[in-house]
Amino acid sequence: MADDNATYKTIVTKRDTRGFTGEAVPAETVRRIVQAGRMAGSSKNSQPCRFVILDDPAQRAAVAECGDFAAWLPEAPLAVAVVLTEAGTRQEFDAGRAAQNMMVAAWAEGVGSCPVSIHHIDCGREKLALPEGWRISIIIGFGYRAKPPKSVPEAARLSWDDYVKSNRWS
Numbered sequence: 646m647a648d649d650n651a652t653y654k655t656i657v658t659k660r661d662t663r664g665f666t667g668e669a670v671p672a673e674t675v676r677r678i679v680q681a682g683r684m685a686g687s688s689k690n691s692q693p694c695r696f697v698i699l700d701d702p703a704q705r706a707a708v709a710e711c712g713d714f715a716a717w718l719p720e721a722p723l724a725v726a727v728v729l730t731e732a733g734t735r736q737e738f739d740a741g742r743a744a745q746n747m748m749v750a751a752w753a754e755g756v757g758s759c760p761v762s763i764h765h766i767d768c769g770r771e772k773l774a775l776p777e778g779w780r781i782s783i784i785i786g787f788g789y790r791a792k793p794p795k796s797v798p799e800a801a802r803l804s805w806d807d808y809v810k811s812n813r814w815s
């Protein structure tokens with residue numbers, strides 16, 4: 646596939662951003678971002694995720710208190726919490742697929758993003774008023790980037806040979 650394929654370019658140039666212009670993300674764009682997450686596949690089509698759109702700044706500020714590295718989250722004009730029914734590797738994988746779908750779909754529309762961990766599970770559950778048995782898997786902050794992405798996107802990754810093996814580890 647050619648390197649100028651638009652989908653490929655969107656995927657490999659997507660970098661996480663924590664600094665936003667503050668410009669609102671239009672409702673139709675929000676809808677497409679969330680729809681991209683909803684369409685992600687899941688193990689046995691179990692669909693263990695739900696999404697909570699955080700378009701209220703007070704809610705973004707409240708839930709940011711539940712993460713140890715979430716100080717920038719209130720500055721994002723939009724956030725989406727990916728919440729899960731049960732803890733487990735399968736469900737976390739499904740949540741990751743949904744989260745990446747949303748971030749890539751957003752970037753295709755010029756909207757940057759970054760995941761935020763919610764370390765304090767009970768805090769997150771309480772702030773979002775989640776039912777018993779549900780918890781936040783990840784929150785994604787979205788918005789228009791304040792600064793352009795790094796000019797050499799590969800610079801922050803391990804070398805190809807460190808990352809990629811063929812048939813066996815060695």
Ligand SMILES: Cc1cc2nc3c(=O)[nH]c(=O)nc-3n(C[C@H](O)[C@H](O)[C@H](O)COP(=O)(O)O)c2cc1C
Binds near residue numbers: 662801
């Ligand atoms: C599961 C997960 C949790 C993350 N949690 C946080 C977080 O709590 N706060 C934060 O600022 N960044 C968080 N990040 C963003 C990572 O720091 C980021 O993906 C990594 O530094 C690579 O960024 P780059 O694509 O811009 O190189 C998280 C990323 C992942 C995948």
